[in-house]
Amino acid sequence: MPMTTLIVDDEPLAREGLRLLLSRDPEVSAILEAKDGREAVAAIRERGPDLVFLDVQMPEMDGFEVVQTIGAESMPAVVFVTAHDQYAIQAFEINVLDYLLKPVIEERFVKALVRAKDRIRSNVAADSSRQIIGLLETIAAPQNYLKRLAIRSAGKTIFLDVEDVDWIGAAENYVELHVGRANHLLHVTMNGLEKSLDPEIFLRIHRSTIVNLDRIKEVQSGAHGEYLITLRDGARLQSGRTYSDRLKALVNNPF
Numbered sequence: 001m002p003m004t005t006l007i008v009d010d011e012p013l014a015r016e017g018l019r020l021l022l023s024r025d026p027e028v029s030a031i032l033e034a035k036d037g038r039e040a041v042a043a044i045r046e047r048g049p050d051l052v053f054l055d056v057q058m059p060e061m062d063g064f065e066v067v068q069t070i071g072a073e074s075m076p077a078v079v080f081v082t083a084h085d086q087y088a089i090q091a092f093e094i095n096v097l098d099y100l101l102k103p104v105i106e107e108r109f110v111k112a113l114v115r116a117k118d119r120i121r122s123n124v125a126a127d128s129s130r131q132i133i134g135l136l137e138t139i140a141a142p143q144n145y146l147k148r149l150a151i152r153s154a155g156k157t158i159f160l161d162v163e164d165v166d167w168i169g170a171a172e173n174y175v176e177l178h179v180g181r182a183n184h185l186l187h188v189t190m191n192g193l194e195k196s197l198d199p200e201i202f203l204r205i206h207r208s209t210i211v212n213l214d215r216i217k218e219v220q221s222g223a224h225g226e227y228l229i230t231l232r233d234g235a236r237l238q239s240g241r242t243y244s245d246r247l248k249a250l251v252n253n254p255f
Contacts, residue, residue: 001121002029006049008040008066009081010058013103018053018081021109027117037061041069049076051116053100056082059246064136072132077120079112089199089246097131101249145198149177151184160184163201166215166231168193170208180237205229205247206240221252 005028009020015033022028032047034040037058044052044066052075056063067075073237078203080092080099084254092099098112119128149165151158160179169176194204204210211229218230225244229237239247 001027001117003027003050003117003120004030004032004047006032006034006040006043006044006047006076007217008034008037008052008058008063010036011055014055014081014104014200018109021104021106036062037066037069040066044070044076050120050190051180052078054078054080056080059071065089067132070144072136073129075132077116077128077131078132080117085251089249092135096142097135101245103252105245105248106154146196147188151177151186153184158184162197163212163214165202166212166233167235167237168210180233203250205237205243207242209239211237213250215246221246221251 005022007015007020007022009015012035012098015035019031022031030049032043032049034043038061040052040054043049054063054066057142061069063080067078078097080097081102081104082089082099083102087097089101097116100108100112101210105166146162149160149162151160160177165176166180168190170176171185172185173189174185175193177186177192182205190204190208190210194202194210201213202210203213205227211231215231215233216229217232220228220230222228222238225241227239227244227247228241229247231237
């Protein structure tokens with residue numbers, strides 16, 4: 001299936017990297033480029049690409065403004081490209097949209113491209129439009145993250161500032177909050193709690209583990225894409241392979 005692609009990024013090296021990766025795919029028949037949001041809007045309207053790799057953070061007109069200008073219902077298939085921004089990443093995941101983290105890793109790129117091709121072949125434009133609209137609503141919506149937790153135990157309630165939590169582990173139908181030398185159980189799912197936590201403060205590194213970013217002292221890469229995280233108090237946590245992109249973004253400087 002011959003496919004026309006559009007790379008939108010204000011950084012020449014980023015465009016060059018994506019162009020190189022796209023050029024290796026025999027189904028990619030044309031690779032267009034735009035260095036800013038205005039050029040992207042013009043290219044989408046005039047050339048009608050099948051797939052757009054759209055940088056989120058651009059001056060003057062960012063990636064979200066490109067979508068709003070074109071209209072979500074008129075957008076081609078899109079893979080968002082973003083630097084380290086936990087809030088944006090969470091928004092993509094909530095709305096089941098594909099994204100790439102800078103610097104783009106070939107293995108992750110290939111997976112995103114395969115999924116994009118599947119979406120194009122199956123012609124799920126309506127679903128994609130709803131997901132993009134959901135993304136824009138999520139980004140626009142004010143975030144009210146948890147500031148305090150009420151821990152009920154032995155007939156009393158302890159009030160705990162969320163930022164005092166070092167890390168959180170799954171414990172069957174509960175989560176276990178690790179606060180210094182104390183541990184507290186809270187009856188909530190990991191997924192439910194994660195959505196209520198500020199992603200600028202907390203990062204999920206495993207399906208069973210969330211860590212306070214301010215408590216991390218050292219990150220050591222391990223085998224099979226996993227990481228070993230050492231906290232300031234000496235505690236050690238193991239990341240999961242499915243969360244490796246988040247850790248790679250964490251250890252890379254955002255410039």
